[in-house]
Amino acid sequence: MNAASNHQSRFAALQGQKPDAIDTPALVLDAEAVNRNMQRMAEFAAKHQIKLRPHAKLHKSADIARLQMQAGAIGVCVQTVGEGEALAAGGVNDIFISNEIVSPAKLRRVAGLAQLLKNRSGKLAIAVDSDEGIDRLALAMQTTSAAIDVFIEIDVGQGRCGVAPGPAAVALVQRLQGSARLRYAGLHAYHGGAQHLRTVAERRNAIGQAALRVAATRDALAQANLAPAIITGGGTGTFGLEAASGLWNELQPGSFLFMDADYARNERDNAQPAFEQALFVKSQVISVQDGHAVCDAGCKSIALDSGPPLVHALPGQPALIYASGGDEHGILRSATAGGPLPAVGDTVWLIPSHCDPTVNLHDAMIAVQGGLAAGAVSAVVRVDARGA
Amino acid sequence: MNAASNHQSRFAALQGQKPDAIDTPALVLDAEAVNRNMQRMAEFAAKHQIKLRPHAKLHKSADIARLQMQAGAIGVCVQTVGEGEALAAGGVNDIFISNEIVSPAKLRRVAGLAQLLKNRSGKLAIAVDSDEGIDRLALAMQTTSAAIDVFIEIDVGQGRCGVAPGPAAVALVQRLQGSARLRYAGLHAYHGGAQHLRTVAERRNAIGQAALRVAATRDALAQANLAPAIITGGGTGTFGLEAASGLWNELQPGSFLFMDADYARNERDNAQPAFEQALFVKSQVISVQDGHAVCDAGCKSIALDSGPPLVHALPGQPALIYASGGDEHGILRSATAGGPLPAVGDTVWLIPSHCDPTVNLHDAMIAVQGGLAAGAVSAVVRVDARGA
Numbered sequence: 199m200n201a202a203s204n205h206q207s208r209f210a211a212l213q214g215q216k217p218d219a220i221d222t223p224a225l226v227l228d229a230e231a232v233n234r235n236m237q238r239m240a241e242f243a244a245k246h247q248i249k250l251r252p253h254a255k256l257h258k259s260a261d262i263a264r265l266q267m268q269a270g271a272i273g274v275c276v277q278t279v280g281e282g283e284a285l286a287a288g289g290v291n292d293i294f295i296s297n298e299i300v301s302p303a304k305l306r307r308v309a310g311l312a313q314l315l316k317n318r319s320g321k322l323a324i325a326v327d328s329d330e331g332i333d334r335l336a337l338a339m340q341t342t343s344a345a346i347d348v349f350i351e352i353d354v355g356q357g358r359c360g361v362a363p364g365p366a367a368v369a370l371v372q373r374l375q376g377s378a379r380l381r382y383a384g385l386h387a388y389h390g391g392a393q394h395l396r397t398v399a400e401r402r403n404a405i406g407q408a409a410l411r412v413a414a415t416r417d418a419l420a421q422a423n424l425a426p427a428i429i430t431g432g433g434t435g436t437f438g439l440e441a442a443s444g445l446w447n448e449l450q451p452g453s454f455l456f457m458d459a460d461y462a463r464n465e466r467d468n469a470q471p472a473f474e475q476a477l478f479v480k481s482q483v484i485s486v487q488d489g490h491a492v493c494d495a496g497c498k499s500i501a502l503d504s505g506p507p508l509v510h511a512l513p514g515q516p517a518l519i520y521a522s523g524g525d526e527h528g529i530l531r532s533a534t535a536g537g538p539l540p541a542v543g544d545t546v547w548l549i550p551s552h553c554d555p556t557v558n559l560h561d562a563m564i565a566v567q568g569g570l571a572a573g574a575v576s577a578v579v580r581v582d583a584r585g586a
Numbered sequence: 587m588n589a590a591s592n593h594q595s596r597f598a599a600l601q602g603q604k605p606d607a608i609d610t611p612a613l614v615l616d617a618e619a620v621n622r623n624m625q626r627m628a629e630f631a632a633k634h635q636i637k638l639r640p641h642a643k644l645h646k647s648a649d650i651a652r653l654q655m656q657a658g659a660i661g662v663c664v665q666t667v668g669e670g671e672a673l674a675a676g677g678v679n680d681i682f683i684s685n686e687i688v689s690p691a692k693l694r695r696v697a698g699l700a701q702l703l704k705n706r707s708g709k710l711a712i713a714v715d716s717d718e719g720i721d722r723l724a725l726a727m728q729t730t731s732a733a734i735d736v737f738i739e740i741d742v743g744q745g746r747c748g749v750a751p752g753p754a755a756v757a758l759v760q761r762l763q764g765s766a767r768l769r770y771a772g773l774h775a776y777h778g779g780a781q782h783l784r785t786v787a788e789r790r791n792a793i794g795q796a797a798l799r800v801a802a803t804r805d806a807l808a809q810a811n812l813a814p815a816i817i818t819g820g821g822t823g824t825f826g827l828e829a830a831s832g833l834w835n836e837l838q839p840g841s842f843l844f845m846d847a848d849y850a851r852n853e854r855d856n857a858q859p860a861f862e863q864a865l866f867v868k869s870q871v872i873s874v875q876d877g878h879a880v881c882d883a884g885c886k887s888i889a890l891d892s893g894p895p896l897v898h899a900l901p902g903q904p905a906l907i908y909a910s911g912g913d914e915h916g917i918l919r920s921a922t923a924g925g926p927l928p929a930v931g932d933t934v935w936l937i938p939s940h941c942d943p944t945v946n947l948h949d950a951m952i953a954v955q956g957g958l959a960a961g962a963v964s965a966v967v968r969v970d971a972r973g974a
Contacts (some may be wrong), residue, residue, distance in 0.1 A: 221691050277914045298872040303609050330930040359590050359873040381608045482685040485747040498946050526665045542718040
């Protein structure tokens, strides 16, 4: 979080200022907490001798992706070609698009990105889960001299993308062999549905079932002399389980870096490091009426898809509960009947319930060192792939 | 929707192309439907001899705001100073910030915007609901030679911003008189909570109660020789009721222009014109598995705060139901058990459940004339105030 930012914008004058100077609504990072979360994850991966490829769809920032790689990550995941292009433009050279792309126009951009990264001695990877997807990718890659690493995505329980485990996955790997520019890299086995299961027991059960599917697929592939070199997966809710399974050898969690209110509602798994809340939305009270106050952060600056944000009361601030007030408003009530409300002009810090789509609503994240109350702005981190 | 757009971007090459050429996920306008919605609203206002100041927080586009004014609107509403600045930069000269602003930094921008619009013979208005808000606004306006129209916001039932009706509103108007640059313009009386009440009876009851509060405030003001010149309010769900009340003389609906699935769930009030769905998200099927398909539009390209989008099946397309699949995915299932699914690569058109925050996720809206299936791109409309 000390990386020099070349972001020229309305935020530039903030450098070195107190958090008071940050206009609202704004996305604010506790820079030390981000650093600690990053170090804890890197230490976990090192201790478990497992590769770390954190998901950059969280932060969409090339600066942060490069910091993660300096701290030991082998590369990053992205979810779209636009994210990949934005991070590559910011100097990131090892990128896995952990998603299916089938549009010819986008696949031409995938091929161009593979060529760009190859020219820099980096590499691009992508997921596929269908014959059609492989054929379209192979066609697009003919326009370049680069190759692309290809992961077969298998459905390990989420019921979203991913071919069925076992023989169907073997057939897709065999189809890959027809194209010299598609390099079979391994299996993409991510269970999104398990990440927010509330108890450790539920998550252990879900990843246990996912592991059976991964093992069956690995064994079927080995029998066909197609053993996968890499099995990648795991998110912030479950990566300790994937790491302990002996099957996965690459982890791709993202949210641990910032955390959010919804992950904080999970029962802690002591096999995973503890992560701190590092992402906040700074908001301001614009109206105080009988029994409630109104702040200037609504669903256009804080994502509500996983429920309302929590209010992060600094010492001396009243305990408040946030309710949706529309696009540009949050309704704040005292957490205790008849308790104190803030005054017009006061700052209210919010903890997003879902960090990824909240970040995507903003052009920049303001990093603060020394605490939200008394610290100072240390960097303005651009959300390079905002909207991409 | 025929306005020349000077938007230079990755969208520029789309002009004149078929909708097939629009990469996904993308926001697409049915240009003829937008025009018909705009005309119907203008005719309604003309027939009822009521001023129309549509809310631009929907579209955040200067091009569309100017088209609305050419069609008879006296100006537009915005919700933030950033929206006001973006529309002013695009040539809009009569802007009402229908919200409270209390940050000194933002109020300096408000003053600058008032000066800019005055220099162009336009004008700026703003809402206030507290002593503190008035005093801070007055202080900021001292830095300019411009005046600003000020509306006292009263709470007519939503329980969000707005001072209590009656004497408290009179006291705020009296406080305004202390500053030569604050011009008392009238009352801002918007009932956001009434817009999505499902039955006409519920909405009639809510606006009936709002009208009692407006009338009481108007009468108290008249007794103090402070009768309001303008009473502004009304949204897409209720504007027919405000228009019929004899109290409001300015309407500020926004969503009617594009419509969305949530407004479409309202029981129709025959006193209001019928509006057509004009805003769509074009998505693409990236994966088809046993019993479901997956498209590339998730909560980073379509707002889910008012529920999942509807699938808009064109002739020959299967009837589908959308379920959330995360940031970049939607899960599509047949609307009939065992019914047909689309194929990998197929286009799926989605109707957002909430148009305003959906538009805010995109940099541009692609306007199509001649229908979503066989038409052609007629304009690329920039979301000028995206994220502002």
